[in-house]
Amino acid sequence: MPIYICAILLMIAADQAVKYWAFTSLQAQQTIPLINGVFHLTYIENRGAAFSLFAQFDSRWIFVVLAIVITVAIFTAIYRNMLQTQLGCWSLILVAAGALGNAIDRVARGFVVDMFDFRLIHFPVFNVADIFICVGGVLFVLYFMFQHKETSEAEK
Structure with a gap:
């Protein structure tokens, strides 16, 4: 468990460092x-969720609470060995590192700093925390698919 906490702290530090640079220089x-x-x-x-979704609503505290709940659920799942x-x-x-990185921005600034802008494909502007969330989500889908496949084969 300590390695996961250290990893989250390092990822949050990287995310916040890039956001600090963008906030002060960019x-x-x-x-x-x-x-x-x-x-x-x-x-x-x-001021919205990932890729500016729901930006028209003042949902800052909803996203902060959601990030905390998600992180607690993730650590509970890891602690109870629910992930194989x-x-x-x-x-x-x-996912937890990304959610907490963006939550820190919401609490400190009232908004999330985004800076990566792929204009060629008109993709929404995003940040390091968003990358963590998306990569983690894709990896979890792969984990779920392969874990489900192994479980199904073992039951046969």
Whole structure:
């Protein structure tokens, strides 16, 4: 369990460091084209969920409480050995780190700082915590698919 806590703290630190840089340096410039028309660093204040969903509502505290509940549920599942493999554990650790990273922004600033802007495909601007959440989610789906397949084969 301590390794998971250390990993979450390191991921949150990385997320917050990038957001701090964007908040202090990128905000004044608004956008820096790294590959013009393809990939930019663009300062955005996201008041919604991932990829600015629900931005029209003042849902800051709902997302903070949700992040805490999700993290407690993840640690409970890991502590009770409900996940059979390291893939299952690490996928959810990524989700928890991302959720907590964005929750810190919501509490400290009232919004989440986003900065990665793939303009070529018109993808919503996102941040490091969003990457953790998405990668963790994909890995958890893979874990679930393979775990379910192994369980089904074992029952035959």
